[in-house]
Amino acid sequence: MSRNFPVKTLALAIGMALVGTSAYAAEEGEAIAEENIEQIVVVGSRAAPRSVADSAVPIDVVGGDELGKSGATDMLDMLASAVPSFAARAQPISDAASLIRPVNLRGLPSDSTLVLVNGKRRHRASVIAFQGGGVNDGAQGPDISVIPSVALKQVEVLRDGAAAQYGSDAIAGVMNFVLKDDADGGSISVKTGEFSEGDGAATIIDGNVGLPFTDDGFVNISFQLKNADATSRSIQRPDAQGLIDAGNTDVISPAQIWGNPEIEDDITIFANVGLDLGDDKEFYMFGNYSERDVTGGFYYRNPHSRGNVYSIDEGETLLVGDVGLAETGVPSCSFSNATAAVPLAPSNVPANVGNVLNTQPYMDMIADPNCFSMNQVRPGGYTPAFGGNITDTSLTIGTKGDIKSGFLTDWMYDLSGSVGRNESSFNLSNTLNPSLGLSTPTTFETGKYIQLEKTFNADLVRGIDIGLYEDLNFAAGIEWREESFEIVAGEESSWKAGPYADQGFNIGSHGFKGFGPETAGTNVRRNIAAYVDVEAYITESLMLGAAVRHEDFNTFGTTTDYKLTAQFALTDDLSLRASHSTGFRAPTVGQANVVNTQTSIVEGNLIQTFLAPATDPLAAFYGASELTPEESTSFAGGMVYQNGDFFLTVDAYSIEVTDRLAQSSQVDVLAEDYDDLRLLGVQNPELISGVTFFTNDFDTTTSGLDIVSNYSMSLFGGETGLAMAYNFNQTEVDSFNPDTTSDGKVRRLEEGMPEHRGTFTVSQSWDSMSMFLRANYFGEYWAVHADDTSDWGAETADSAVTFDAEASYFLNDSITLTAGANNILDQEAQELKPGTKGAVGGVYYESGPFDYNGAYYYVKATYSF
DSSP states (O other), X not given: OOTXXXXXXXHHHHHHHTTSOOOOOSOHXXXXXXXXXXXXXXXXXXXXXXXXXXXXSOEEEEEHHHHTSSSOSXXXXXXXXXXXXXXXXXOSSOGGGGTSOOOEETXXXXXXXXXXXXXXXXXXXXXXXXXXXSTTTTBOOOOGGGSOGGGEEEEEEEOSOOHHHHOTTTTSEEEEEEEOOOSSOEEEEEEEEEETTSOOOEEEEEEEEEEEXXXXXXXXEEEEEEEEOOOOOBOOOHHHHHHHHTTOTTOOSSSSOOSOOEEEEEEEEEEEEEEEEETTEEEEEEEEEEXXXXXXOOOOBOTTTOBTTTBSSSSSEEOOEEHHHHHTSSOOOXXXXXSOOEEOOSSSXXXXXXXXXXXXXXXXXXXXXXXXXXXXTOTTOBOXXXXXXXXXXXXXXXXXXXXOSSTTTTOEEEEEEEEXXXXXXXXXXXXOOGGGGGGOOSEEEEEEEEEEEEEEEEEEEEEEOSSSSSOEEEEEEEEEEEEEEEEEEOOHHHHOOOTTGGGTOOOSSTTSOXXXXXXXXXXXXXXXXXXXXXXXXXXXXXXXXXXXXEEEETTTEEEEEEEEEEEEXXXXXXXEEEEEEXXXXXXXXXXXXXXXXXXXXXXXXXXXXXXXXXXXXXXXXTTOOOOOOEEEEEEEEEEEEEETTEEEEEEEEEEEEEEEEEEOOOEEOOGGGHHHHHHTTOSOGGGOOEEEOEEEEXXXXXXXXXXXXXXXXXXXXXXXXXXXXXXXEEEEEEEEOTTXXXXXXXXXXXXXXXXXXXXXXXXXXXXXXXXXXXXXXXXXXXEOOXXXXXXXXXXEEOOEEEEEEEEEEEXXXXXXXXXXXXXXXXXXXXXXXXXXXHHHTBSBOTTOSSOTTOOEEEXXXXXXX
């Protein structure tokens, strides 16, 4: 039974009583028409806010209420259902990526999209997606899952390069989350649901309240509390079943869980404050506090074949610890690896013996107090559980208004300062530090990553009459930013090389080695930027814009980028638009300095890989070099057609990225290199199967097409809305270094995401009820498992269509009841190949573009005041 049972039962009872009704008083047809046509946006231009149709660059506008029209339990999946060029996939067994999921806009990694809140840069997360699923390998973007839809007035998604306007990261585009600013009213809601398989039960309680702040201001506060149970789409691994069949009673079924992680006590509070200071000036402040606990799965460790824990050579010879050799340097175990190795039984565990190997040498070995094997600690093997606590905080304070005296008279100013902090504290349970022998703990606090960013902005804007159709809008500003990434050491047992390390036993908590004192510390980078941005209607029909930005980083120097935009109205209904820009993305401080040990699955085998900074001796030995910024060149062109209630945009784009930054493929650490590596200071190189590092070793071109169309009409005695959105996106790897980027990784970058994605929504609303049906199309893609970039287990996945539906009943002006479903027909994700399923213990490819868990049904009750 779910611990959320009382709340869930209440919400289900309400929903059942209304026989499948739904939870939003806003009419879907009106929402589509108003939010995508008439709503005003501030992103993309520093001139007066414009409507979407008047923008020279493509912008999607999604209202906060519209985002909530989904069974999704966090912002990532809400946006994925609303914006076809945006994607966020599940992360069932992906180390830290399970805690903070990476996303994609226009097929580029999450740190190629700049995220703003109320127009101010949002800090990035402390988690780096070491197993981010192809395109996101090594990405470090912001954690936007902490932003609840109830806190939002709207989300503005600028689908165009904008580094010259906003700075680093804006290669794919910009997302601006605009917080609610009401001074009165509010709402509170309860939503609960679960998957058709009967697991993954989630309960979300959220609310918003607007309060006056004196007679001239507002305080708007939002909160969300979420708990979600784990899911399991697992099958028993054949090796684990073989142990059970042979009589081993310590193997659980299934041996490992493959599914969504468990989320506990996910609490978020957002506040937005504004105050009119008089004389055309105002004060603003906004920020958040968010915290959650997440526990996910890991791969099963077989009690025979896991090298450096149970065996010497992955299943042939038992790894035996010699107590005397460890304590005094004198061998005391007659069965130690240095003397007489103990062979493993030819079959897993023969019948009638139970949990030990049926060989006389093994029976003699465990009777000798000077000998041991890790089978004595975990005779059935073990599956580590990886978890973490994520804490996210931010605060922005500023003032803006008109300057009415001095040499800057008639200018508008905006001065602000922001600080953002994201801390990820990792833990590991049900695992071992084999090098500590039989005294090893089984739970570990493995350390922390902390991302801290401070930003100060000064912006000036003024309209200047130079004889054009309208005043030239002239904007200029400066930005100072400091970014730090800190690694905090874990508890000693999580990283310590115990007395049995020299005998071949793995060092540190197995599965995710703790951060040691040698890796702990803080790295800091500062940069200062200045920009100039101009825009004007040259004639009544022609608008032109230009921006240039110069940034100076204290670590790798300077960069200068520009952007040109144009819009030309052919008629009152039809206009053409185009843009050209250069951009850049600076490698994050975390990417330049992070250290991590991870376990990957490659061709069905578990590989322990060490991720080292590019300047580390181990990484440098295998070809790493100091990181440099990515550089991009973008071209885009399109049209906007608006006639009454019909709205259509078509935009084509091309984004060239050179010196693209990502995590390298695994590079094998060879036995012939051990002595050279020791001379460089690398400790125990024989225990490192492979090494990865961040590298600038490939170039790509991403091209595509976006089509967005909306139409509303009166039908069936109510309002009907039709909405269609389509995205075609294709990435080609133009060049790469085969020494650090494998052919499999190239194919995953080029084919790992569907080239075609589309949605079609039909909505209907009346005075007392509304409903919608959405069809989602996903094209073919190259399906692979986890971080394995080899051809093992990979195949071309079929295209698929899923359907979402929701119905709402407005009980009165205050109470709305909702019932709905995502993937209502329970369309299955692409299944793994039969031989692959057993090796990974899962049923579906995790790289799929839609949720592999199947249909999700939910109900919701909302009280508005």
